[in-house]
Amino acid sequence: MKNKLNVGIICMAVLMACGNPENQKDISVDQAVTVNTNEVQLSAEQVRNADIRTGKIETKRMYNTINVNGVVDVPPENTYSVSVPMGGYIRKMLLIPGMMVKKGAVLTTVEDQQYIQLQQDYLTSKNKLKFVAEDYIRQKGLNQTKATSDKIFQQTESEFNNQKVLVKSLAEKLRLIGINPLTLNEDNITRSISIYAPISGYVTKVNVNAGKYVNAADVLFELISPGALHASLTVFERDAASLKIGQEIVCTTSANPEKKYIAKIHLITPNIEGDRTTTVHCDLENAGNKLLPGTFLNAAISVSNAVVDAVPEDAVVKWENKYYVFEDLGSYRYKMIPVEIGTAMEGFTEIKTKSRPGNIVTKNAYAILMKMKNSGEEGE
Structure with missing residues (x-):
């Protein structure tokens, strides 16, 4: 009788313990388990629903891009100021700014x-x-x-x-x-002489009118050669050292950002101004007729072309101002590893950290981060 009583007491104790919510832990398929501060265990269903994918760190050729501003300019040797060798009265003149003239064409007639x-x-x-x-x-x-x-x-x-x-x-x-x-x-x-165009180009300035008396020192017209436009870019001191002659640049305008103008560095001014910048002169290869001197330019310069280790941008997460990737430990278990990132280009991010994990999460890494942090907060 005594033995039966003891068995009954033990059974009741077990039932009471099972009925207490503080002594049980129900882990559903939607709940992640944080193994420690930098690891998380997911279920197969969680990985499938979040579309988490893994892969290896890849080798990519990447470069940095320097974004600078500038204007369309004309080299001094391709800008012509037309004047009359001896003073006189303008007899005939039909020019207006923007007109195209051919070399040898009569610009005006002067008499005296x-x-x-x-x-x-x-x-x-x-x-x-x-x-x-x-x-x-x-x-x-x-x-x-x-x-x-x-x-x-x-x-x-x-x-x-x-x-x-x-x-x-x-x-x-x-x-x-x-x-x-x-x-x-x-x-x-x-009693009259003709003033001829020294080049084929566009008239940019007309400073006279018919009947006006001009002196030998007066500039009557200004012309530019249409094929000689270049980009004058302002580059900061820290970026100038990365540039070299012949380097290719992609330029756009605010009016037509879809149109890309290709330029090559022709000259880097060997002088740093008071604002810690220097001027870089570039030859425009496809300027066309719609690009005018003085037009504001946005330019992208590619530098530091090198082969680096890189991962898809979706593989890198940011937490508390630091960057991480998740290493796949197998069996849907993931470890958060700190990394130092570099250049980002065409959907990939450079990884500068020397130590290399094996398989890493390459897609939807943020889903793991959210489940890890949420489960960590719930555990607290």
Whole structure:
């Protein structure tokens, strides 16, 4: 009887213990179990529902991208300021900014009485040169026979040489204003000259109008060569050391960000300004007609091209300002491992940490992080 009583007491104690919620732990398929502070155990159903996938760390060729700003510019050697060699009145002018002109086209016609005077002086000096030349030859012959003194011959020779210099200088002045001295005669003296386009390009500035008097120092027009546009970019000191001549750059504009302009570094200014920046000049290879000087540019420069270890971006999680990946320990158990990340490009992130885990979670790593932290909080 005593033995039966003892068995009954034991059975009741077991039933009471099973009925106490504090002494049992029901783990459903939707609940993750935190093994320790950096490991978590999931169920097969949890892994399947979260679409968690694993894989190896890959080797990728990656590079850093420096984002800079700048403007479309024109090299000084491809910008032309057109002026008139001698002052005069603008007689005819039909240019407006933005017009395309071809090399040799007449930009404007200028007239003044000094052009007439210059042509007159040239023709007069040229005629006098013929007389002086003949006199020189005659005096030379007489001097050889001692029929005239050496002094008279030397005076004649000096006048002949001075006249040659005068005719030569007047001829060059005529060429300077666009008049050919070889074809000039008394029948084709003109009071006007034409100003021609020195290059084929676009007119960017028109500073005169018909009837205005201009001086030799005045700039009438400014032209640019359309094929000579380049990008002038502002680069910070810390990034300038990573650049090199010939490096390719991709540029876009705010007006049309979808259109990509390709440029190559032509010159890096060897000077750092007070704001710790320098200027990088790049040749634009596909500028086209719609890209105008002064246009604001956004540019991306690729640097540090190297082969690195990388994982998909979805494999890296951030927790409390640190980065982690999850190592697959098998049997749906995962360990959170701290890593140092580097460049991110085309969906992959560089892993700089020397120690390399085996299989890692490559997709939906954040789902594991959330289940780990949630289960940890519930356990507390």
